[in-house]
Amino acid sequence: MTEHASAPLAGDAPFLIGEAMSGGYGTGPDILHGCTIAVNRGEIAVIVGPNGAGKSTAMKAVFGMLDLHSGSVRLDGQDITALSPQERVSRGMGFVPQTSNIFTSMTVEENLEMGAFLRRDDIRPTMEQVYDLFPILRDKRRQPAGELSGGQRQQVAVGRALMTKPSVLMLDEPTAGVSPIVMDELFDRIIEIARTGISILMVEQNARQALEIAHRGYVLVQGANAYTDTGKALLADPEVRRTFLGG
Template identity: 85%
Template sequence: MSFLIGEGMTGGYGGADILNGCTIAVDKGEIAVIVGPNGAGKSTAMKAIFGMLNLRQGRVMFDGEDITALSPQERVLKGMGFVPQTHNVFTSMTVEENLEMGAFIRRDDYRQTMEQVYELFPVLKQKRRQPAGQLSGGQRQQVAVGRALMTQPKVLMLDEPTAGVSPIVMDELFDRIIEISRTGIAILMVEQNARQALNIADKGYVLVQGANRYTDTGEALMANPEVRRTFLGG
């Protein structure tokens, strides 16, 4: 069984199901990417795995344990980090204060982790005394990812990490995501830039109407003519 798996997930908001039996999994040190058209349930699948959505059917297993009934807070304590697409930094607080907020569950000395975040994102060290609200979109994303890393997660979940950033910043963020995965952290992300995301993915999931349409390695999905034509713009 995979390190993290949302298995046969069915659920939604109110009476309507957005997810229809979909399964998403990722292993340690892997990058798994969820792609698909707008309204396919990509972000909803992430929220379900993180416990922000009650499932009517299915379960979430993490490191061999059934965590379906746990709250998001309890999942963070187990080792899950989640970076939402928007409103993911405290704009009035400095970069360093944002990172300190990420360490709120820690009872040990977190300064070494903060140094690791600064090594990963050098610009944050330069701007550590600056309010996060004054940063560019790409730099804010780095703060959000850095804050999640401060909890020392075993799984890092990213919802549209490159939304609204320039192609150069997107490439840089993807490079950092690869670096993070090489430390053994499992990465699960939803991404609009499907072609670029599948390029770095060990595993890819194409969702349509809340169900798995294609599941394969990133490389195989990139090479699949049907996937290319329908989801990657030819």
């Protein structure tokens, strides 16, 4: 049975949770209304819903890019509600925005190096892991990132976030504007990343495909939780399918 509102995840406290979040941008009206988003360690949680539902806003709230008027954000049991996005990165959160997410004039390798700017250890093993995950980036590492295809640019953006060695990777519309084949490849890589123990929180327009790989799904409507359940259960829910997945 699909649960309404902010149903908790099964088991222990989730690794990352934005709980009962209400807020908006600056002095504007609230966009989120008691919204709860959570993900367990090494799992994939997907936020879906119609245009204007507040999906990306919820993600930005969890990352500290939005003023919360109520609610809280906790990472691994620690309250991080008051921390800046930069401080959250240093705590293990990686964020890939939908647009302007690479340095187009820099090479692929320089983009990856920029991702490690907070680190003081040897970044080469992590870079090798990124190249193993995205072999095309190894081939094109000396090329300006702006010359790459849309799907390859997304790989650079995700790779750069992975260079911070995050415990949580947050992706805002990672498959926007790419072909179905590239979308499938990106989702396969996202599954691989989660298998290494990294939690994935993702906003996605391709709701049906995203829910197929999700351990947990959140359907938002007008900045509030409409449905919360496993990806499989949401795909099987006739009301969710009829209203949000085109039947």
